[in-house]
Amino acid sequence: MIDAIYIHIPFCVKKCSYCDFLSFQSDEKTIEKYVENLIKEIRLYPKYDYDTVYFGGGTPSLLKGEQIERILKELNIKENAEVTLELNPKTANSEKIKAFKKAGVNRLSIGIQSFNNKFLKKLGRIHNIEEGIEIYREARRIGFKNISLDLMFSLPDETIEDVKKDMKKLIELNPEHFSIYSLIWEPGTEFYNKLEKGEYQETDNDLEADMYEYIIDYAKKNSYHHYEISNFCKSGYEARHNTKYWRNEEYVGVGLGASGYLNGIRYKNQMKFNSYCDSILIGEKPILEKEVVDNVALEEYRHILGLRLLEEGIIPSDEEKYVKIYKELERDNFLKKVNGRYLLTERGVFLANNIFEKFI
Ligand SMILES: C[S@@+](CC[C@H](N)C(=O)[O-])C[C@H]1O[C@@H](n2cnc3c(N)ncnc32)[C@H](O)[C@@H]1O
Ligand code: SF4
Numbered sequence: 001m002i003d004a005i006y007i008h009i010p011f012c013v014k015k016c017s018y019c020d021f022l023s024f025q026s027d028e029k030t031i032e033k034y035v036e037n038l039i040k041e042i043r044l045y046p047k048y049d050y051d052t053v054y055f056g057g058g059t060p061s062l063l064k065g066e067q068i069e070r071i072l073k074e075l076n077i078k079e080n081a082e083v084t085l086e087l088n089p090k091t092a093n094s095e096k097i098k099a100f101k102k103a104g105v106n107r108l109s110i111g112i113q114s115f116n117n118k119f120l121k122k123l124g125r126i127h128n129i130e131e132g133i134e135i136y137r138e139a140r141r142i143g144f145k146n147i148s149l150d151l152m153f154s155l156p157d158e159t160i161e162d163v164k165k166d167m168k169k170l171i172e173l174n175p176e177h178f179s180i181y182s183l184i185w186e187p188g189t190e191f192y193n194k195l196e197k198g199e200y201q202e203t204d205n206d207l208e209a210d211m212y213e214y215i216i217d218y219a220k221k222n223s224y225h226h227y228e229i230s231n232f233c234k235s236g237y238e239a240r241h242n243t244k245y246w247r248n249e250e251y252v253g254v255g256l257g258a259s260g261y262l263n264g265i266r267y268k269n270q271m272k273f274n275s276y277c278d279s280i281l282i283g284e285k286p287i288l289e290k291e292v293v294d295n296v297a298l299e300e301y302r303h304i305l306g307l308r309l310l311e312e313g314i315i316p317s318d319e320e321k322y323v324k325i326y327k328e329l330e331r332d333n334f335l336k337k338v339n340g341r342y343l344l345t346e347r348g349v350f351l352a353n354n355i356f357e358k359f360i
Helices: 028-043 065-073 094-103 117-122 131-142 162-174 188-199 205-221 239-248 271-281 297-306 320-331 346-350 352-357
Strands: 005-009 048-057 076-087 107-113 147-153 177-182 225-228 231-232 252-254 259-262 265-269 287-291 335-338 341-344
Touching: 005 239, 028 271, 028 297, 048 065, 048 107, 065 076, 076 239, 107 131, 107 162, 107 188, 107 341, 117 162, 131 147, 147 162, 147 205, 177 205, 177 259, 205 346, 231 287, 239 297, 259 335, 320 335, 346 352
Parallel strands: 005 048, 005 252, 048 076, 076 107, 107 147, 147 177
Antiparallel strands: 177 231, 225 231, 252 259, 259 265, 265 287, 335 341
Protein backbone atom coordinates (compact mmCIF):
# COMPACT_ATOMS: atom_id res chain seq x y z
CA MET A 1 0.00 0.00 0.00
CA ILE A 2 1.47 3.35 -1.03
CA ASP A 3 0.59 6.03 1.49
CA ALA A 4 3.63 8.35 1.68
CA ILE A 5 4.90 11.13 -0.56
CA TYR A 6 8.14 13.11 -0.45
CA ILE A 7 8.09 16.50 -2.17
CA HIS A 8 11.46 18.13 -2.83
CA ILE A 9 11.79 21.92 -2.85
CA PRO A 10 15.27 22.70 -4.22
CA PHE A 11 15.63 26.36 -3.28
CA CYS A 12 17.72 28.03 -0.59
CA VAL A 13 18.42 31.69 0.16
CA LYS A 14 22.11 30.87 0.39
CA LYS A 15 24.09 27.63 0.38
CA CYS A 16 25.30 26.58 3.85
CA SER A 17 29.01 25.82 4.08
CA TYR A 18 28.59 22.10 4.82
CA CYS A 19 25.59 21.14 2.70
CA ASP A 20 25.46 19.18 -0.55
CA PHE A 21 21.71 18.68 -0.75
CA LEU A 22 20.26 19.52 -4.17
CA SER A 23 19.40 23.18 -3.70
CA PHE A 24 20.20 26.56 -5.21
CA GLN A 25 19.24 30.24 -5.10
CA SER A 26 16.32 31.32 -7.22
CA ASP A 27 13.75 34.03 -7.91
CA GLU A 28 9.99 34.14 -7.38
CA LYS A 29 9.23 33.52 -11.04
CA THR A 30 11.32 30.33 -11.17
CA ILE A 31 9.84 29.11 -7.90
CA GLU A 32 6.32 29.59 -9.29
CA LYS A 33 7.29 27.76 -12.49
CA TYR A 34 8.61 24.93 -10.31
CA VAL A 35 5.38 24.73 -8.31
CA GLU A 36 3.39 24.48 -11.54
CA ASN A 37 5.61 21.64 -12.76
CA LEU A 38 5.44 19.88 -9.42
CA ILE A 39 1.65 19.91 -9.60
CA LYS A 40 1.77 18.44 -13.11
CA GLU A 41 4.20 15.77 -11.92
CA ILE A 42 1.92 14.81 -9.03
CA ARG A 43 -0.89 14.36 -11.58
CA LEU A 44 1.25 11.75 -13.39
CA TYR A 45 0.92 9.43 -10.37
CA PRO A 46 -2.18 7.48 -9.30
CA LYS A 47 -4.35 9.18 -6.67
CA TYR A 48 -3.02 7.36 -3.62
CA ASP A 49 -4.49 8.08 -0.18
CA TYR A 50 -1.64 9.61 1.76
CA ASP A 51 -1.00 9.01 5.43
CA THR A 52 2.23 11.06 5.40
CA VAL A 53 3.39 13.99 3.27
CA TYR A 54 6.90 15.41 3.63
CA PHE A 55 8.10 18.71 2.14
CA GLY A 56 11.90 18.51 2.24
CA GLY A 57 14.66 20.55 0.74
CA GLY A 58 16.34 22.76 0.12
CA THR A 59 14.04 25.11 1.93
CA PRO A 60 10.32 24.34 1.56
CA SER A 61 9.53 27.35 3.79
CA LEU A 62 10.71 29.59 0.92
CA LEU A 63 7.41 28.78 -0.78
CA LYS A 64 4.37 30.93 -0.10
CA GLY A 65 1.56 29.47 2.00
CA GLU A 66 -0.66 29.69 -1.06
CA GLN A 67 1.81 27.57 -3.09
CA ILE A 68 1.98 24.87 -0.41
CA GLU A 69 -1.82 24.94 -0.31
CA ARG A 70 -2.08 24.44 -4.09
CA ILE A 71 0.29 21.46 -3.92
CA LEU A 72 -1.57 19.86 -1.00
CA LYS A 73 -4.91 20.31 -2.80
CA GLU A 74 -3.60 17.92 -5.47
CA LEU A 75 -3.27 15.10 -2.94
CA ASN A 76 -5.81 12.84 -1.28
CA ILE A 77 -4.80 13.22 2.32
CA LYS A 78 -6.23 10.87 4.93
CA GLU A 79 -7.69 12.09 8.18
CA ASN A 80 -4.99 12.35 10.90
CA ALA A 81 -2.23 12.27 8.28
CA GLU A 82 1.19 13.65 9.21
CA VAL A 83 2.07 16.60 6.96
CA THR A 84 5.61 17.83 7.62
CA LEU A 85 7.40 20.87 6.23
CA GLU A 86 11.09 21.70 6.72
CA LEU A 87 11.51 25.29 7.77
CA ASN A 88 14.55 27.54 7.85
CA PRO A 89 13.99 30.21 10.56
CA LYS A 90 14.95 33.16 8.37
CA THR A 91 12.46 32.31 5.62
CA ALA A 92 9.30 32.36 7.73
CA ASN A 93 7.25 34.76 9.77
CA SER A 94 4.00 34.62 11.67
CA GLU A 95 1.81 35.13 8.57
CA LYS A 96 3.59 32.40 6.65
CA ILE A 97 3.42 29.88 9.46
CA LYS A 98 -0.31 30.58 9.81
CA ALA A 99 -0.72 30.05 6.06
CA PHE A 100 1.18 26.74 6.21
CA LYS A 101 -1.10 25.60 9.02
CA LYS A 102 -4.20 26.67 7.11
CA ALA A 103 -2.89 24.77 4.07
CA GLY A 104 -2.80 21.56 6.13
CA VAL A 105 0.77 21.36 7.42
CA ASN A 106 0.65 19.94 10.96
CA ARG A 107 4.31 19.21 11.70
CA LEU A 108 7.30 21.54 11.31
CA SER A 109 10.92 20.50 11.18
CA ILE A 110 12.94 23.61 12.03
CA GLY A 111 16.61 23.85 11.02
CA ILE A 112 18.16 25.21 14.21
CA GLN A 113 21.56 23.45 13.74
CA SER A 114 23.23 25.02 16.79
CA PHE A 115 22.39 27.22 19.79
CA ASN A 116 25.69 29.05 19.42
CA ASN A 117 25.95 32.07 17.12
CA LYS A 118 29.66 31.42 16.58
CA PHE A 119 28.86 28.03 15.02
CA LEU A 120 25.84 29.31 13.11
CA LYS A 121 28.15 31.81 11.44
CA LYS A 122 30.72 29.15 10.69
CA LEU A 123 28.02 26.91 9.20
CA GLY A 124 26.99 29.78 6.91
CA ARG A 125 23.46 29.82 8.30
CA ILE A 126 21.35 32.87 7.44
CA HIS A 127 19.75 33.10 10.90
CA ASN A 128 21.00 33.63 14.40
CA ILE A 129 19.89 31.67 17.41
CA GLU A 130 17.48 34.34 18.66
CA GLU A 131 15.65 34.14 15.32
CA GLY A 132 15.59 30.33 15.52
CA ILE A 133 14.06 30.33 19.01
CA GLU A 134 11.58 33.07 18.12
CA ILE A 135 10.26 31.18 15.10
CA TYR A 136 9.86 28.04 17.24
CA ARG A 137 7.88 30.03 19.84
CA GLU A 138 5.80 31.67 17.14
CA ALA A 139 4.92 28.25 15.68
CA ARG A 140 3.80 27.17 19.16
CA ARG A 141 1.67 30.31 19.60
CA ILE A 142 0.06 29.62 16.23
CA GLY A 143 -0.84 26.15 17.46
CA PHE A 144 1.72 23.68 16.07
CA LYS A 145 1.67 20.74 18.47
CA ASN A 146 4.26 18.61 16.71
CA ILE A 147 7.60 20.30 16.12
CA SER A 148 10.96 18.75 15.35
CA LEU A 149 14.26 20.61 15.61
CA ASP A 150 17.31 19.78 13.46
CA LEU A 151 20.77 20.09 14.99
CA MET A 152 24.31 19.05 14.17
CA PHE A 153 27.33 18.15 16.27
CA SER A 154 30.99 17.27 15.80
CA LEU A 155 31.53 20.64 14.10
CA PRO A 156 35.04 22.00 13.53
CA ASP A 157 36.56 23.04 16.89
CA GLU A 158 33.42 22.08 18.80
CA THR A 159 34.04 20.94 22.36
CA ILE A 160 32.04 18.62 24.57
CA GLU A 161 31.09 21.71 26.62
CA ASP A 162 29.55 23.25 23.49
CA VAL A 163 27.50 20.08 22.96
CA LYS A 164 26.35 20.15 26.59
CA LYS A 165 25.17 23.75 26.22
CA ASP A 166 23.33 22.92 22.98
CA MET A 167 21.57 19.95 24.59
CA LYS A 168 20.49 22.03 27.59
CA LYS A 169 18.95 24.73 25.37
CA LEU A 170 17.39 22.13 23.09
CA ILE A 171 15.65 20.27 25.90
CA GLU A 172 14.52 23.55 27.50
CA LEU A 173 12.55 24.27 24.33
CA ASN A 174 10.77 20.95 24.82
CA PRO A 175 10.22 19.90 21.18
CA GLU A 176 8.27 16.70 20.50
CA HIS A 177 11.09 15.45 18.31
CA PHE A 178 14.65 16.31 17.36
CA SER A 179 17.26 15.07 14.89
CA ILE A 180 20.92 15.54 15.62
CA TYR A 181 23.41 14.62 12.92
CA SER A 182 27.15 14.38 13.28
CA LEU A 183 28.77 16.49 10.57
CA ILE A 184 29.44 14.71 7.30
CA TRP A 185 32.30 16.27 5.33
CA GLU A 186 30.73 16.35 1.88
CA PRO A 187 33.12 16.74 -1.07
CA GLY A 188 32.60 20.00 -2.96
CA THR A 189 31.39 21.97 0.06
CA GLU A 190 33.17 24.96 1.55
CA PHE A 191 33.79 22.87 4.69
CA TYR A 192 35.41 20.09 2.70
CA ASN A 193 37.70 22.56 0.91
CA LYS A 194 38.79 23.98 4.26
CA LEU A 195 39.43 20.46 5.52
CA GLU A 196 41.63 19.76 2.51
CA LYS A 197 43.55 23.01 3.02
CA GLY A 198 44.10 22.11 6.67
CA GLU A 199 42.06 25.06 7.96
CA TYR A 200 39.59 22.66 9.61
CA GLN A 201 40.22 19.32 11.30
CA GLU A 202 37.90 16.36 11.63
CA THR A 203 36.76 15.71 15.19
CA ASP A 204 38.76 13.02 16.91
CA ASN A 205 36.81 9.71 16.94
CA ASP A 206 36.87 9.39 20.73
CA LEU A 207 35.64 12.94 21.21
CA GLU A 208 32.85 12.39 18.69
CA ALA A 209 31.81 9.20 20.52
CA ASP A 210 31.82 11.11 23.84
CA MET A 211 29.61 13.80 22.31
CA TYR A 212 27.18 11.24 20.94
CA GLU A 213 27.10 9.38 24.27
CA TYR A 214 26.36 12.62 26.11
CA ILE A 215 23.54 13.46 23.67
CA ILE A 216 21.96 10.01 24.09
CA ASP A 217 22.22 10.04 27.90
CA TYR A 218 20.95 13.58 28.28
CA ALA A 219 18.03 12.98 25.93
CA LYS A 220 17.08 9.75 27.72
CA LYS A 221 17.30 11.42 31.15
CA ASN A 222 14.83 13.94 29.82
CA SER A 223 12.36 11.27 28.70
CA TYR A 224 13.15 11.22 25.00
CA HIS A 225 13.22 7.89 23.16
CA HIS A 226 16.33 7.33 21.11
CA TYR A 227 14.34 5.55 18.40
CA GLU A 228 16.69 5.99 15.43
CA ILE A 229 20.46 6.57 15.17
CA SER A 230 20.07 10.36 14.79
CA ASN A 231 16.49 10.84 15.94
CA PHE A 232 14.85 11.31 19.34
CA CYS A 233 11.25 11.86 20.34
CA LYS A 234 8.73 11.99 23.12
CA SER A 235 6.47 8.94 23.33
CA GLY A 236 4.26 8.64 20.29
CA TYR A 237 6.06 11.35 18.29
CA GLU A 238 8.28 9.23 16.05
CA ALA A 239 8.54 10.81 12.58
CA ARG A 240 5.90 8.71 10.86
CA HIS A 241 7.07 9.54 7.34
CA ASN A 242 10.75 8.79 7.87
CA THR A 243 9.89 5.65 9.80
CA LYS A 244 8.37 4.32 6.56
CA TYR A 245 11.75 4.78 4.84
CA TRP A 246 13.47 2.89 7.63
CA ARG A 247 10.88 0.10 7.39
CA ASN A 248 11.77 -0.09 3.70
CA GLU A 249 8.22 0.75 2.67
CA GLU A 250 7.41 2.15 -0.75
CA TYR A 251 6.66 5.84 -1.32
CA VAL A 252 6.22 8.41 -4.05
CA GLY A 253 8.98 10.99 -4.52
CA VAL A 254 8.34 14.10 -6.59
CA GLY A 255 10.39 17.18 -7.42
CA LEU A 256 13.84 17.88 -8.74
CA GLY A 257 16.32 15.17 -7.74
CA ALA A 258 13.76 13.45 -5.49
CA SER A 259 14.00 9.72 -4.83
CA GLY A 260 11.05 7.38 -4.71
CA TYR A 261 10.35 3.67 -4.34
CA LEU A 262 7.38 2.19 -6.17
CA ASN A 263 6.39 -1.28 -7.36
CA GLY A 264 9.77 -2.77 -6.50
CA ILE A 265 11.73 0.00 -8.25
CA ARG A 266 13.79 2.70 -6.57
CA TYR A 267 14.05 5.77 -8.76
CA LYS A 268 15.71 9.15 -8.78
CA ASN A 269 14.38 12.19 -10.59
CA GLN A 270 16.20 14.49 -13.01
CA MET A 271 18.68 16.75 -11.24
CA LYS A 272 18.66 19.56 -13.82
CA PHE A 273 15.81 22.04 -13.74
CA ASN A 274 15.38 22.19 -17.53
CA SER A 275 15.45 18.40 -18.01
CA TYR A 276 12.92 18.08 -15.19
CA CYS A 277 10.56 20.61 -16.81
CA ASP A 278 11.07 19.13 -20.32
CA SER A 279 9.93 15.66 -19.21
CA ILE A 280 6.85 17.06 -17.53
CA LEU A 281 6.05 19.17 -20.58
CA ILE A 282 5.70 16.00 -22.67
CA GLY A 283 3.66 14.31 -19.94
CA GLU A 284 6.40 11.95 -18.78
CA LYS A 285 7.59 11.31 -15.25
CA PRO A 286 10.95 13.14 -14.90
CA ILE A 287 12.85 10.02 -13.86
CA LEU A 288 16.62 10.01 -14.38
CA GLU A 289 17.55 6.56 -13.13
CA LYS A 290 15.92 3.38 -11.83
CA GLU A 291 17.10 0.47 -9.72
CA VAL A 292 15.10 -2.73 -9.79
CA VAL A 293 15.13 -4.00 -6.22
CA ASP A 294 15.61 -7.76 -6.55
CA ASN A 295 15.44 -10.10 -3.56
CA VAL A 296 19.12 -9.67 -2.73
CA ALA A 297 18.89 -5.86 -2.75
CA LEU A 298 15.60 -5.99 -0.85
CA GLU A 299 17.25 -7.90 2.00
CA GLU A 300 20.21 -5.48 2.02
CA TYR A 301 17.94 -2.45 2.25
CA ARG A 302 15.76 -4.16 4.86
CA HIS A 303 18.79 -4.77 7.10
CA ILE A 304 20.63 -1.48 6.77
CA LEU A 305 17.50 0.63 7.05
CA GLY A 306 15.66 -1.47 9.62
CA LEU A 307 18.55 -1.70 12.06
CA ARG A 308 18.53 2.09 12.25
CA LEU A 309 15.26 1.75 14.17
CA LEU A 310 16.76 1.10 17.57
CA GLU A 311 13.55 0.00 19.32
CA GLU A 312 12.09 -1.92 16.38
CA GLY A 313 15.01 -3.46 14.49
CA ILE A 314 14.41 -6.22 11.94
CA ILE A 315 12.83 -9.65 11.67
CA PRO A 316 15.78 -12.01 11.06
CA SER A 317 16.28 -13.60 7.69
CA ASP A 318 16.88 -17.37 7.75
CA GLU A 319 19.35 -17.18 4.84
CA GLU A 320 22.64 -18.78 5.77
CA LYS A 321 24.65 -15.68 4.78
CA TYR A 322 22.70 -13.53 7.22
CA VAL A 323 22.60 -16.09 10.01
CA LYS A 324 26.41 -16.10 9.93
CA ILE A 325 26.60 -12.30 10.15
CA TYR A 326 24.07 -12.17 13.03
CA LYS A 327 26.09 -14.75 14.94
CA GLU A 328 29.33 -12.78 14.62
CA LEU A 329 27.65 -9.51 15.55
CA GLU A 330 25.91 -11.07 18.55
CA ARG A 331 29.18 -12.61 19.71
CA ASP A 332 30.85 -9.17 19.58
CA ASN A 333 27.90 -7.56 21.38
CA PHE A 334 26.85 -5.37 18.46
CA LEU A 335 23.49 -7.04 17.93
CA LYS A 336 20.90 -8.49 20.32
CA LYS A 337 17.71 -10.46 19.86
CA VAL A 338 14.61 -9.09 21.57
CA ASN A 339 11.17 -10.67 21.09
CA GLY A 340 12.32 -12.41 17.93
CA ARG A 341 13.78 -9.27 16.33
CA TYR A 342 17.37 -8.12 15.97
CA LEU A 343 18.32 -4.73 17.42
CA LEU A 344 21.61 -2.87 17.63
CA THR A 345 23.07 -2.99 21.14
CA GLU A 346 24.22 0.21 22.89
CA ARG A 347 27.71 -0.64 21.68
CA GLY A 348 26.42 -1.34 18.16
CA VAL A 349 24.80 2.11 17.92
CA PHE A 350 28.24 3.75 18.10
CA LEU A 351 29.60 1.65 15.24
CA ALA A 352 26.41 1.46 13.21
CA ASN A 353 28.00 2.35 9.87
CA ASN A 354 30.62 -0.40 10.20
CA ILE A 355 27.89 -2.86 11.09
CA PHE A 356 25.70 -1.89 8.12
CA GLU A 357 28.63 -2.51 5.77
CA LYS A 358 28.53 -6.18 6.73
CA PHE A 359 25.09 -6.51 5.17
CA ILE A 360 26.11 -5.13 1.77
C1 LIG B 1 17.29 19.82 4.10
S1 LIG B 1 18.01 20.27 5.58
C2 LIG B 1 16.71 21.00 6.60
C3 LIG B 1 15.87 22.16 6.15
C4 LIG B 1 16.50 23.46 5.81
N1 LIG B 1 17.14 23.35 4.55
C5 LIG B 1 17.47 23.96 6.84
O1 LIG B 1 18.63 23.68 6.72
O2 LIG B 1 17.01 24.67 7.73
C6 LIG B 1 18.15 18.74 6.42
C7 LIG B 1 19.14 18.64 7.57
O3 LIG B 1 20.25 17.87 7.20
C8 LIG B 1 21.34 18.21 8.05
N2 LIG B 1 22.54 18.28 7.22
C9 LIG B 1 22.70 18.86 6.02
N3 LIG B 1 23.97 18.69 5.57
C10 LIG B 1 24.63 17.97 6.52
C11 LIG B 1 25.98 17.48 6.66
N4 LIG B 1 26.90 17.71 5.73
N5 LIG B 1 26.28 16.76 7.76
C12 LIG B 1 25.34 16.51 8.71
N6 LIG B 1 24.08 16.96 8.64
C13 LIG B 1 23.72 17.69 7.57
C14 LIG B 1 21.01 19.53 8.70
O4 LIG B 1 20.80 19.34 10.08
C15 LIG B 1 19.73 19.93 8.04
O5 LIG B 1 18.86 20.55 8.93
S1 SF4 C 1 21.33 22.98 5.16
FE1 SF4 C 1 19.28 23.51 4.49
S2 SF4 C 1 19.32 25.78 4.21
FE2 SF4 C 1 21.42 25.10 4.26
S3 SF4 C 1 21.96 24.83 2.08
FE3 SF4 C 1 21.34 22.80 2.91
S4 SF4 C 1 19.22 22.64 2.42
FE4 SF4 C 1 19.74 24.84 2.22
